[in-house]
Amino acid sequence: MPHYDLVIVGTGSGNSILDPRFADWKTAIVEKGVFGGTCLNVGCIPTKMFVHTADVAAAPAAGARLGVDLRLEGVRWRDVRDRIFGRIDPIAEGGRRYRKEHEDNAAVTVYEGQGRFTGHKELTVSLADGRPPETLTADRFVLAAGGRSVLPDVPGLADVPHHTSDTVMRIDELPERMVILGSGFVAAEFAHVFASFGVRVTIVARSGALLRAEDVDVSTRFTELAARRFDVRLNRTTVGARRTPDGGVALDLAGPDGAESVEGDLLLVATGRRPNSDLLDVAATGVTTLPSGHVVVDDHQRTVVDGIYALGDISSAFELKHVANHESRVVQHNLLHPDEPIAADHRFVPHAVFSSPQVASVGLTEQQARERGVPYVSATQDYAGIAYGWAMEDSTGFAKLLADPATGLLLGAHIIGPQASTLIQPLIQAMSFSLDARTMARGQYWIHPAMPELVENALLNLPLN
Numbered sequence: 001m002p003h004y005d006l007v008i009v010g011t012g013s014g015n016s017i018l019d020p021r022f023a024d025w026k027t028a029i030v031e032k033g034v035f036g037g038t039c040l041n042v043g044c045i046p047t048k049m050f051v052h053t054a055d056v057a058a059a060p061a062a063g064a065r066l067g068v069d070l071r072l073e074g075v076r077w078r079d080v081r082d083r084i085f086g087r088i089d090p091i092a093e094g095g096r097r098y099r100k101e102h103e104d105n106a107a108v109t110v111y112e113g114q115g116r117f118t119g120h121k122e123l124t125v126s127l128a129d130g131r132p133p134e135t136l137t138a139d140r141f142v143l144a145a146g147g148r149s150v151l152p153d154v155p156g157l158a159d160v161p162h163h164t165s166d167t168v169m170r171i172d173e174l175p176e177r178m179v180i181l182g183s184g185f186v187a188a189e190f191a192h193v194f195a196s197f198g199v200r201v202t203i204v205a206r207s208g209a210l211l212r213a214e215d216v217d218v219s220t221r222f223t224e225l226a227a228r229r230f231d232v233r234l235n236r237t238t239v240g241a242r243r244t245p246d247g248g249v250a251l252d253l254a255g256p257d258g259a260e261s262v263e264g265d266l267l268l269v270a271t272g273r274r275p276n277s278d279l280l281d282v283a284a285t286g287v288t289t290l291p292s293g294h295v296v297v298d299d300h301q302r303t304v305v306d307g308i309y310a311l312g313d314i315s316s317a318f319e320l321k322h323v324a325n326h327e328s329r330v331v332q333h334n335l336l337h338p339d340e341p342i343a344a345d346h347r348f349v350p351h352a353v354f355s356s357p358q359v360a361s362v363g364l365t366e367q368q369a370r371e372r373g374v375p376y377v378s379a380t381q382d383y384a385g386i387a388y389g390w391a392m393e394d395s396t397g398f399a400k401l402l403a404d405p406a407t408g409l410l411l412g413a414h415i416i417g418p419q420a421s422t423l424i425q426p427l428i429q430a431m432s433f434s435l436d437a438r439t440m441a442r443g444q445y446w447i448h449p450a451m452p453e454l455v456e457n458a459l460l461n462l463p464l465n
C-alpha cells in the first residue's frame, strides 16, 4: 500500500497547493473528473465567457435607447460554444499533463478516479481506466473535492430530461423555450445568457423574489427587471415534472392563483449544490460534517483529524472560487508551517452575479443588520444621478451602502447595474482595510466623469457627521 507525505483530493483550488516548496514531498493528487475542477470546466470561466457574449448579443436593446438602431442577425450557438470550450478544454488537459509528465512533478503521482475513505487516513481510489482500485495512506490529506448540483425532491423530476449547469453549456442546439427551476446565481446568469441568444425563458421561483439572499432593495429591483425580460413565476411550489407530447418538459406548479403548468423544450435545474463529503465518505477517516454536508474546519482550515485539512466548496458555505483560492493559500502555508499556522480571513467576502443587470455585494444586507441589531445608517445613489449614468441612460441601477453611525466604517455595500462587479472593488478594499466612508470619499480624487462617481456619491450621501 503506497504511503504519501500528502494526498490532495480534487484538482480545483486543491491543485494550486503544490509548488516548488513541496518538491521533495512524496505527494499524490486524486481527481475523478476533469482537471481544474468546477470553476474552470463548468463554472465561473465558461459562464462568464457566455455572459460576455450574451452582453454583446443584447446590444441592440441598449442601443435603441440611445438612438442607435442595431439588429441582431443571429447567434451561431455552436461557434460560440466551440470557441469557449476550444479555449478551456486544452487548459484542463494542459494542467493534467503538467502534473503527470512535467519534471517539476517528479514526486507527484496522479490517480485518476474516485477516492473514498475506507479507514483512518486511508483512501481507496476506484481507477477510471478499469485497473483494480488502489488504497493509499498518508500523513496529511487535503480535502478539496468541491460539491455538486442537487435535484430537488419533485415527483417525476429525475425521470424527465433535464440539464444542470454541468451540461447546459454544451448542448448542440438552442431550444426555443427554456424553463429554469430555481432563482439564485445560476438561474440569474443563464436566464440572461439564453434570453440574449433568443430563447424564451421561464423562471420558476419558490419564494417571492429572485436572488432572495441579496439586500432586499437589490433583490426587489432585480426581480422587477427580470419580469420584463422573462416569464417569472414567483411563490410557486413545483409539484411534478413530466414529458410533454411534443418532446418537451412540463413542470406542474401550485401558486397564488392555484394550479398551473409551464412548458419548455429544455429544463435547467438550478436549485443549489451540496458538498461531496458524502461520496468521499469523510466520516470513515473521522472527519466531521455539518447537517448541510460541509466538512467542519477551524479558522486554519484544519478538520478535527490531525493532518487533514479541507478547503473550498466541500467545507465553505460561500461556494465561491475566490474563497476556495484564498483557503488554498492558507492550507498551503499551514502544511509548510504547521507550528505557525495562519487563519483564513472570511470577514468581507464579496460576490457578484453576472446577469443583466449585474449585482455585486459585500458585507451585511439591510435585513441582516436589522436582524442582528447592528446600528447602521444607509444611503443609496442611482446611476441616473451621475454623469456616466446619463451617458448610458441608465434608469434602474443603484448603489446602496450601510455604515456604522459611530465610526463611519462601512458595514455593507450592494450595487445593481452596469459593471457592478468592478465598481464594488474599492468598497471591498475600504472594508478590508478599515477605511471610513468620509475619508474614502474625500481623501482621494475620483476621475470625472467616470463610473466610480457612483461610489463617491453613495459615500457622500451617508448621513454621517
Ligand SMILES: Cc1cc2nc3c(=O)[nH]c(=O)nc-3n(C[C@H](O)[C@H](O)[C@H](O)COP(=O)(O)OP(=O)(O)OC[C@H]3O[C@@H](n4cnc5c(N)ncnc54)[C@H](O)[C@@H]3O)c2cc1C
Binding pocket: 009, 010, 011, 012, 013, 014, 030, 031, 032, 033, 034, 035, 036, 037, 038, 039, 040, 042, 043, 044, 045, 047, 048, 113, 114, 115, 116, 144, 145, 146, 147, 165, 186, 276, 279, 280, 311, 312, 313, 314, 319, 320, 321, 322, 323, 324
Ligand atoms: C455554473 C457555476 C458558475 C460559477 N461562477 C462563479 C463565479 O463567477 N465566481 C465565483 O467566485 N464562483 C463561481 N462558481 C463557484 C466556483 O466554481 C466554486 O466555488 C469553486 O470552483 C470551488 O472550488 P473547489 O476547489 O472547492 O471545488 P471544485 O472546483 O469543484 O473541485 C473539486 C474537484 O474534486 C473532484 N472530486 C470530487 N470528489 C472526488 C472524489 N471523491 N475523488 C476524486 N476527485 C473528486 C471533482 O471532480 C473536482 O474536479 C460557480 C459555480 C457554478 C456551478
Ligand SMILES: NC(=O)c1ccc[n+]([C@@H]2O[C@H](COP(=O)([O-])OP(=O)(O)OC[C@H]3O[C@@H](n4cnc5c(N)ncnc54)[C@H](O)[C@@H]3O)[C@@H](O)[C@H]2O)c1
Binding pocket: 152, 153, 181, 182, 183, 184, 185, 186, 187, 189, 204, 205, 206, 207, 211, 212, 238, 270, 271, 272, 273, 318, 319, 320, 351, 352, 353, 354
Ligand atoms: N457569479 C458567481 O459567483 C456564481 C455563479 C453561479 C454559481 N455560483 C455558486 O454556485 C452555487 C450554486 O448556484 P445555484 O444558483 O444553483 O444555487 P443558489 O443557492 O444561488 O440558488 C438556489 C435556488 O434554488 C432555489 N430552490 C431550492 N430548492 C428549490 C425547489 N425545490 N424548488 C424551487 N426552487 C428551489 C432556492 O430558493 C434558490 O433560489 C451558488 O451557491 C454560488 O455560490 C456562483
